Amino acid sequence: MRAPDERPAVAVAVIVDDGRVLLIRRAVREGDLSWALPGGQVEPGESGEQAAVREAREETGVEVAAVKNLGERTHPTTGRLMIYVVCEVVTGTAYVADPEELDAVAWCDRAGVAERVPFPFFEPVQAHLDTHLM
Template sequence: MLAQGVVIHEGQILLVQQKVKRGDIVWNFPGGGVEEGENFEQACIREVLEETGYTVKIIKSLIHRKEKQTFLCELISGTLTIEDDEDILDVRWIDLNDETYFDAVSKPVVEMVLKTMEVV
């Protein structure tokens, strides 16, 4: 089971460059596996902190599937930090309009978030 956090702050989105199981290097939302005793929300908050150095608060669920949940998160505190992790290559704040970092999986999520933000 996986949990991801979509963190947007001042017109930018927080992305993690990582190696995925199939060997590709991709930009993705921070996140990872749900550990024993955790729920999806707790895993999301922990993974964002571990991978980026930021503490976040969950605002709402964006995607809710049995094995994977993606949450819109609010930045609470912290400093951008890249952990010594062989799978995490880089962490960056990316302009929401810079689509070069978004792939077929992340782009629809970003579009969903932007539509949500327009309504608010």
């Protein structure tokens, strides 16, 4: 049996606005994944919700507010604890705010997600997107 991963958890911001979800493309691919939801490591003293809000701002320039936690899981590929947080846009226009980490951002409807992400998201995230995307 694999030992629990000791690295910090990763918080992911699930941001849907006007029927589209905000995706980021990493400058360096992570395995088979190039497009993903904004997110990153939870810093010491931070909650998953706080980390998701911070990461969304740092990566995309968009100010968001955490609405609800969709759940947690151990990522099947990386072994990291993942925390998925629904966030709503407060203000801002998405752009590549961290060019060292990202090379693109995109607001995607269902077809746009299907073009960029070759497999379903974590089940609660996918269910949320299925009910909120155009």
